[in-house]
Amino acid sequence: MLGDGILKGLAETAKNFAGSFVSKERMTTVEYPEERLPLPEASRNFPFLVYDGDDWEKGLRCVACQICEKECPPKCIYIEKSKDKKPDYVGKPQIYPAKFDIDISVCMSCQICVEVCPFEAIKMNTEFELATDDRFGGLLLDRKELARSNEYYHQIHPTEASEVDARLAEEKSKVEAKARAAAQAAAAKAAATPTTAIPSTPLPGKPAANVDARPASTAKTAEDNKNAETRATNEGEPKA
């Protein structure tokens, strides 16, 4: 029959149109700014730097090893090493990035920096509403703009963050067990001395002093390494 193709087509359209009022499955779109679909956990956009604790500058995990800078395919990372050192998560004095810039107008969100980072310091963010009227400065993020807390990391990638925390806790407990054995005698004396935030001079083989610098996290590790796998997401890090 002439025109039955049109009728068949219109019937299908009508079915879908009417169906969209009945079944949620048929509604394939959402009204974006008001309504948002939850992002999948693996979702990635641009990198950020993870810090532990409250102070973003003190807690940055990055040790400025510049591996990500070297491996980055479009070369959008720029790092300057610091002159002095600060303790990292195990308490070892490490240099830190005096400058850490990512040009997100160049970044291609490939995640290779995350894969090659041996310190779990750089992770992928899921923020995507990054429009700015400043084309150059607004898209060139420095380390302060890049820094996000570990809690934030737990929020956006819960599974991955718990795995990372478990791995770091295990590493830390290993290092501490070694340090305790090495500096058994010195430990008691060092614990009595007042806290200093950052040792200005690098003191090799002085784990006790660094343990002091971050007492809360050290206290936590003892119980952490037992149930490291099942560690709750947001209470893993020191409060003060």
Added chain:
Amino acid sequence: MSSSGIKTERLAGWNRPPVIESDGEGELLEVAMGPHHPSTHGVFRMDVVLDGERVIKLKPVFGYLHRNHEQLGQSQSYLANMPYTDRLDYFCSLTNNWAYALAVEKLAGQEVPERAEYLRVILAELTRVQNHASTIGFLLQEMGASGTPLMYAFREREKILDLFESLTGSRMMCNYMRFGGCRVDASPAWLDATRKVVDGLPAFIDEFERFLMTNEILIARCQGIGVLRPDLAVNAGISGPMLRASGVNYDIRKVDHYGIYDRFKFRVPLGDHGDIYDRYMVRMLEMRESISILKQALKELPTGPVMDPKAKIRNFRPKPGEVYGRIEAPKGELGFYLISDGSPNPYRYRIRPPSFINLTVLEDMCLGSNVADVVLIFGSVDIVLGEVDR
């Protein structure tokens, strides 16, 4: 004949002298279709010489999207080039990843764990389904069915892209495969979601077939138009659905048995006439075969690691040698040719893109047909400009 507007000496400057003679009435008209034309799938120009409505000469002009892909690959490490392969054919980044990983694994003699092979097959077949679905959608859009079939195809494609996003982190720029496996493992939840999507796909294909296979307009516009003879297809190096629509039985999944394709039972659909309708039907049937492969792979998926623990991520230096790794990408044979001199970056890196090579017979298919058919014939080739221009 001699009184045409464009003289023969001007036509001599084209790539080949005209094959079709003009009928001598009226003037010849030189039209540039593109680079910004709704049918050109990006930035692509066709310089067409018309005699009335008839095409008597066609010259494809590309390179507007050239971005030095091969040179980039030669100047950086093997791993750093992986995300760039996503940007070749941005509809099927996972098959691009696989082809590149396959070439580098061949070069380095790297083994791939069983589970990773299965995941690769699952992802490649999902890619094939979504690529064919959107190709058919675009083809119908160019036929004048503006919007609806394309949106229906994109609705299914979106489900598959959601799967890609929840596994690899990105909808289109997946960057998922590594030399020696895959980057992350698929969770049971993801596999359940995939099964659900795969189970829903046949209904979508049925819907398409019910409305389109016998549609008068589609048959009138497609059958007998843009015929590609099998001998020309073979000589021009055409591959993929376009070659099979001309009746040549050549599927690299069957020829090379790369990965684990010899474990699955599937058929290779072949066309008879090599016209647009056959190309459309071959894609339709291939989607059905892909679904059958997907079902088998999802059933047999073993447990185990997805990454060879001995595989190196950083400081990857394969020993000197040369290699050509190819797979059956949705658009045809996608090959990566690599020469290593033992340094961290390839000495020579060359891509054999299916879109680019399939475009070379565009003129032969278009000669003698109407201008409106050029758009259709071009759409039935299934190209992505990111891959053509590299």
